Amino acid sequence: MNDMIRVDEKGFYGKFGGAYIPEMLHPNIEELRDNYEQIMASEAFQKEFRSLLKDYVGRPTPLYLASRLSEKYGAKIYLKREDLCHTGAHKVNNTVGQIIMAKMLGKKRIIAETGAGQHGVATATVCALMGMDCTVYMGALDIQRQRPNVERMKILGAKVVPATSGSQTLKDATNEAMRQWINNPVDTHYIIGSVVGPHPYPEMVARFQSVISEEMKWQLLEKEGRENPDLVIACVGGGSNAAGAFYHYYNSPEVRLIAAEAAGLGVSSGKSAATTALGTPGILHGSKTLLMQTEDGQVVEPHSISAGLDYPGIGPVHAHLFDIGRGEFVAVEDEDAMKAGIELSRLEGIIPAIETAHALHALNMIEYQKDAVIVINLSGRGDKDLDTYIKWGGY
Amino acid sequence: MNRIDQLFQKKKERVLSIYFTAGFPKLEDTLPIMESIEAAGADIIEIGVPYSDPIADGPTIQDSNMIALNNGMSLKKLFEQLQDMRKTVSIPVVLMGYLNPIIQYGMENFCKKCQELGIDGLILPDLPMQQYLDEYKELFNQYGLRNTFLISPQTSEKRIREIDEHSNGFIYMVSAHSITGARTGISEEQIAYFQRVQSMGLKNPRLIGFGISDAGTFYKASLYGNGAIIGSAFIKKIKESKDLKADILAYIRSVIS
Ligand SMILES: Cc1ncc(COP(=O)(O)O)c(C=O)c1O
Numbered sequence: 001m002n003d004m005i006r007v008d009e010k011g012f013y014g015k016f017g018g019a020y021i022p023e024m025l026h027p028n029i030e031e032l033r034d035n036y037e038q039i040m041a042s043e044a045f046q047k048e049f050r051s052l053l054k055d056y057v058g059r060p061t062p063l064y065l066a067s068r069l070s071e072k073y074g075a076k077i078y079l080k081r082e083d084l085c086h087t088g089a090h091k092v093n094n095t096v097g098q099i100i101m102a103k104m105l106g107k108k109r110i111i112a113e114t115g116a117g118q119h120g121v122a123t124a125t126v127c128a129l130m131g132m133d134c135t136v137y138m139g140a141l142d143i144q145r146q147r148p149n150v151e152r153m154k155i156l157g158a159k160v161v162p163a164t165s166g167s168q169t170l171k172d173a174t175n176e177a178m179r180q181w182i183n184n185p186v187d188t189h190y191i192i193g194s195v196v197g198p199h200p201y202p203e204m205v206a207r208f209q210s211v212i213s214e215e216m217k218w219q220l221l222e223k224e225g226r227e228n229p230d231l232v233i234a235c236v237g238g239g240s241n242a243a244g245a246f247y248h249y250y251n252s253p254e255v256r257l258i259a260a261e262a263a264g265l266g267v268s269s270g271k272s273a274a275t276t277a278l279g280t281p282g283i284l285h286g287s288k289t290l291l292m293q294t295e296d297g298q299v300v301e302p303h304s305i306s307a308g309l310d311y312p313g314i315g316p317v318h319a320h321l322f323d324i325g326r327g328e329f330v331a332v333e334d335e336d337a338m339k340a341g342i343e344l345s346r347l348e349g350i351i352p353a354i355e356t357a358h359a360l361h362a363l364n365m366i367e368y369q370k371d372a373v374i375v376i377n378l379s380g381r382g383d384k385d386l387d388t389y390i391k392w393g394g395y
Numbered sequence: 396m397n398r399i400d401q402l403f404q405k406k407k408e409r410v411l412s413i414y415f416t417a418g419f420p421k422l423e424d425t426l427p428i429m430e431s432i433e434a435a436g437a438d439i440i441e442i443g444v445p446y447s448d449p450i451a452d453g454p455t456i457q458d459s460n461m462i463a464l465n466n467g468m469s470l471k472k473l474f475e476q477l478q479d480m481r482k483t484v485s486i487p488v489v490l491m492g493y494l495n496p497i498i499q500y501g502m503e504n505f506c507k508k509c510q511e512l513g514i515d516g517l518i519l520p521d522l523p524m525q526q527y528l529d530e531y532k533e534l535f536n537q538y539g540l541r542n543t544f545l546i547s548p549q550t551s552e553k554r555i556r557e558i559d560e561h562s563n564g565f566i567y568m569v570s571a572h573s574i575t576g577a578r579t580g581i582s583e584e585q586i587a588y589f590q591r592v593q594s595m596g597l598k599n600p601r602l603i604g605f606g607i608s609d610a611g612t613f614y615k616a617s618l619y620g621n622g623a624i625i626g627s628a629f630i631k632k633i634k635e636s637k638d639l640k641a642d643i644l645a646y647i648r649s650v651i652s
Contacts (some may be wrong), residue, residue: 018526020523021521021523022450023524023546023558024451024545024547024569025575027550166448166461171448172448177451178450179574182574183452183572183573192431280499282499283497285448296470296499297495298498299448
């Protein structure tokens with residue numbers, strides 16, 4: 001299973017991954033690494049995880065045949081409706097898994113980073129559910145542009161702490177969460193929100209999100225008489241929704257895996273977050289991956305109109321997919337993503353998250369056969385982005 | 396013989412190591428600061444290579460990293476500044492930095508350059524022991540560089556023994572569960588940890604760092620280790636300084652008096 005893409009025993013996907021962490025975090029990472037597989041395989045974990053995904057998150061999420069979108073693009077386009085998950089995005093699949101993990105490891109407190117606030121909300125939600133203390137680190141700039149999510153976290157009882165260093169976005173929030181984990185190593189679990197960070201996080205988060213492609217397989221079998229689509233398209237910030245949507249297709253080379261990154265104002269504009277286009281191998285947040293950086297190895301501050309894609313790296317598994325040519329990466333500009341968001345709203349009555357809108361625009365950037373079966377992972381809904389839609393105004 | 400080894404051969408107590416960030420407060424302050432640290436009587440100089448995302452550092456050192464980068468500091472620039480350092484600096488010099496800028500420079504070129512300039516050791520907080528053993532140990536040895544690992548109150552006895560086996564130069568004992576940054580005083584709990592490690596009979600000397608800031612904390616830390624490392628407190632002193640040389644002299648003398 002998944003031989004090509006499996007993480008090896010040292011935590012690498014090919015050349016990428018590993019656990020480049022300060023020694024102060026070694027005991028935490030070791031504890032997680034030595035226990036996560038066993039815990040995830042246990043009946044107690046599976047029972048609670050499956051039951052919460054079903055009754056609390058609202059899974060399985062529908063696989064919806066978008067007829068008007070299909071007609072426009074001359075393909076058979078299905079939308080995997082992660083936007084219908086409780087809290088409005090796929091992020092909660094991971095936080096439900098990690099909160100149960102944290103409980104089973106005997107942790108009392110949760111910390112998390114967030115960009116768009118979706119992961120922060122999903123974390124605050126499961127902490128409320130389990131009665132755990134929750135602190136979320138969020139870039140000061142993101143706090144401004146994702147106000148409603150900040151308030152949601154507070155309503156849910158979480159403490160939101162601004163990260164004021166660097167670009168004051170997701171990367172800095174992640175730095176701050178790691179620092180606070182160093183400061184509180186014993187009773188605290190860090191719920192990372194994407195397939196990034198030191199091993200075993202990227203693999204663990206991917207496995208929690210893999211429920212997306214697990215469902216896609218049987219849903220497609222029901223609707224199309226086959227488990228495999230011709231293409232799967234997902235947006236990539238850190239890459240957790242993409243990893244979840246790709247997971248069970250890694251070893252089916254006939255399924256094309258399309259990853260949409262954020263080009264910001266344009267790949268060569270200097271204001272971009274298109275990591276595979278602009279990045280080189282480096283180390284960020286504990287793993288070796290592709291990374292936007294200067295010649296001197298300083299991390300470059302990214303730009304995207306969507307806070308959830310505004311990150312200078314990608315998960316090591318995606319760096320590997322890119323490296324071996326298993327994934328096809330496209331870079332979608334702010335303006336095109338916004339238009340794609342409006343298009344979906346008008347054609348299907350679904351206002352997508354701006355992150356997700358990047359995946360939708362990818363339809364215009366790739367070649368495919370007429371009537372190809374395409375699944376787009378609709379990672380989240382656009383409620384949180386109303387301000388951005390309004391400011392952009394092109395509708 | 397490596398200067399770190401030499402130092403610990405003749406001095407086993409109250410060894411003082413001073414950390415500062417290269418290119419801070421001003422770009423060209425690096426070498427003058429080193430000369431002042433030596434003149435003031437400290438034993439080791441730790442030069443921090445600034446990085447955009449220092450995840451083990453508190454606000455003071457984050458800030459100095461940012462200022463240094465804005466000043467135009469880079470690894471290349473630092474090596475230029477250190478070109479002739481052995482004409483004026485004779486005590487051991489250690490580079491402390493996050494891996495990414497070093498990897499971009501090229502690990503072998505980096506080691507070669509360090510040897511050429513007379514740098515004695517490295518502290519790379521995000522280089523895990525396993526990666527060191529797999530990828531870099533031979534290289535560091537080849538270029539005569541000592542490698543220091545960190546341990547913290549959470550590090551298990553088994554792991555401390557492994558780290559001791561694979562370290563050379565000295566072991567950096569992080570004094571508490573924490574990122575860098577000066578706190579006040581040393582708690583009972585910390586002393587229990589210092590004593591626990593002290594009684595392990597490690598082969599490497601131990602320097603205690605994080606939260607050491609003045610004569611009192613330096614004295615206390617020195618009771619349980621071979622000496623201590625001051626970083627954030629020193630950065631704070633030089634940030635506001637109008638006369639670096641005089642202030643560094645006064646500060647370091649006050650610590651070791
Ligand atoms: C709706 C939505 N999609 C995608 C992302 C990007 O994250 P990832 O690449 O981990 O799926 C986010 C992040 O906040 C999000 O909110």
